[in-house]
Amino acid sequence: MPTVAITGLRTFVGQRLAERLRGEGEPEGFRVVGLDLRRPHRLEGRVRFQRVDLTDPAVPLRIAEILEKEGVEVVVHCAFRTFPTADVEADHELETIGTLHLLDACAAARIPRLVVASSTQVYGARPDQPAFLEEDHPLRGHPEAHQVRNLVEVEHILDAWQARHPDTAVTVLRRCWTVGPTVDEPITRYFARPVVPVVLGFDPRVQLIHEADCLRAFERAVREPHAGVFNVVGRGAVPLGVLLRRAGRRPLPIPGPLLRRFGELPARVSAGDPPDAFFDYLRYPFVADGSRAAAAFGEPVYTTQEAFASFVGSRRMRRYR
C-alpha cells in the first residue's frame, strides 16, 4: 500500500484527508503517517502518528528519518494555522520556517511528490484585480495579514525549491474559504455571528467551496500525480448581502475608516492583524478561476449557494422572521 505523510494532522484538511485516504480496509487505501504536535482523538489507532515540532531546528533530520523508514511516497503539507494567532512571530516560525524544515527533509528523503495546502488569499484583494484570478496571477497578498504574508513567502520558497529539485512533483492547491456542516474557520465564525459587520457601500461577490468538494480535490491530488498550481474553489460566486440574508444574519455596515479605527484593538488581540486584513477580502473583488482545478480534479459538486445553504442548514442559523 502506498504511504502518505500528512503534516498538520490536526487541521481540518489534514484530519479529514487522513480519514479518507485511510479508507475502511479497502484495497485503494493508503497507509497514513501523521505528523503533528498531538494526535487528534478521532484518528487514534487509525494512523501511524509521529510527534514532531516543525519549529525545532533539529526536525529536518528527524522527519527525513521518518519519511525514509515508512517509505513515504506523497507528503501533504497542511501545517498552517487555521486561526492566525496574535503571536505573529510564532506563526511565522511555524508556517515559513516550518515549511523550510519540511522541504529540507523532503529533499533528503527524495520524496517523489509533495502536495501543499495554500489559500487563494495569496492573490490579495484589491480594487485593481481582474474579475477572475488565474493561477499565474502575481501573488500580491495583503501587507497587513501575517498569515497571508507567510503563505506568499511559502509559495516563493516552493518555487525556488522546486527549481533546485526537479525530481519532486509539487502540487499547490489554493483553496478559497471553505464552509460546510463541520468545518470551523474564520469565515464560518464570521457568518455565525448574530450581527455581522460589513464594510459600508460594498457588496462583493463571495466565493465559497463546500468542505466535501475541497476534500475531494485534495484526495485526487494525492491519488493521482498532478504537478502545478490549482485554484480549488466552488462554482460561482454570490454577493455578500445575499449570503447574509440567506443566513438570517443582521449585517452591520460600518464605514471603512471607522472599521479600521475601532476594530483595531479587537482584531489585533484575536488575530494579530488590523481589521483590514480580513475585511478587504469582503470588500474588493476576490474571485479565483477554478477551471484548471475542475479539469484536473473534476467539477465541484456544490455551487457557492449550495455550499452556504448546507452550512446554514446544519447550524440551524436561519430563524423565521
Next chain:
Amino acid sequence: MADGSGSGARARRSPGAGRRRSAGAGGSAAASGGAEDAVREALAGLRQEILARFPAAREGAPRRDLMELFEELRVRLGTLGMREWSGEIDDFGLDLDALETARPAFDFLLDRWWRAGLLHASRVPEAGPALVVANRSGLLPWDGLMLAHALERLCPAAGRPRFLVADWLMALPFVHPAVVRYGGVRACPENTSRLLRAGARVIAFPEGQRGAAKVFRERYRLRRFGRGGVVRVALRAGVPLLPVGVVGAEEVHPVLFKITGPARSLGLPFLPVTPTFPWLGPFGALPLPSRWVIAFGEPLDLDGLSAEDAEDDLLVSRLTLELRRRIARLVDEGLKARSGVFA
C-alpha cells in the same frame, strides 16, 4: 412615468442612488416584485381581519419601540441605495433585475435629459461580439453607461454591452457596486478578453485617465490612445473593432481645473472644480443637460488578420492610429451635427 416624476424628483438627489429611486418611485411595474406584493397584500388582509374580529387586539397592540425603529433605520441607512438590487448577478456583476428597474431612468437620461442623437446607426452589426472603441470624456462613466444603453436599444440581439471603467472607481464605496451592477467592468485585458470570448460586446476607452482628466478648454481633443492594448485584445479574440465618437459628455461636468492635493486621500485621481461643484455641494455633481450626439463609424477592416498579428507591433500601432483618426473624424462630425451645446 414620463417627465413629471422624473425631472421633479431629479432636482433632489445626487447621481447614482438617485437614478434607482426615481425608477422605483416612477411606478415601474417591475415583475420582480409581483410575488412579494401579493404576499404582502395577503398579510395585510389577514391583519385587518384579525383586528376586526378581535377588537381587544387593537388596544393591546405594542407600541413601536426604540429597537424596532433603530432596526429599520439601520436597514435603510446600511443598504443606502442598494436595496433594489436583486442579488442575481452574473460573473462580472451585471444585475439584470436592477437594470430592468433602472431602465426607465436610463431611457429618460438618454432621450430627454441628454437628447442623444445617433448618427449612422446602421453601421453597427446586428449581433455578435465586438469591441466598441470610443473617446473618453468626464470623470464619471456617463458616456459608457449611455453608450451601452444606446447600443442595447439598437441591437437587442447582442445583449447588454459592458463598459470598461478605471481602477480608482473600483475602490469607492457605493459607486463601485452601482457601476458594476449596471454593466461596468474594471478595465484590464484579462477581463476584456474573457468577456469577448463569452460573446459579449465591450466598450473600451483607450484614452483612459488621460481622456477623463481633460479640462474644459481641451475638450474633444483626443489624447494618446494607449499602447495598442485595445487592438491587441481585438485581434487575439477575433472580434471586429467599432469606432464611436461621443459628443456631449464633456459638457456634463465641465471641469475648469483640477485639484490633486486632497483628492488622493479620498481615493480619487483628482478633485474636479466645475462651475457647480464643489460650490453647490453634492447637487453640484448633477449632470448638466447638454446635447449629445453619438456617431458610429464603420467597423475597422481586420480581414485577413489573425491572433498572431497581435505580436506585430508596427501593425498594431498603425491600426491604433487609424482608430484614433476615425474617432476624431466622428467626433468632429458629431460636433457639427449639433446646433448648440445645450440645445
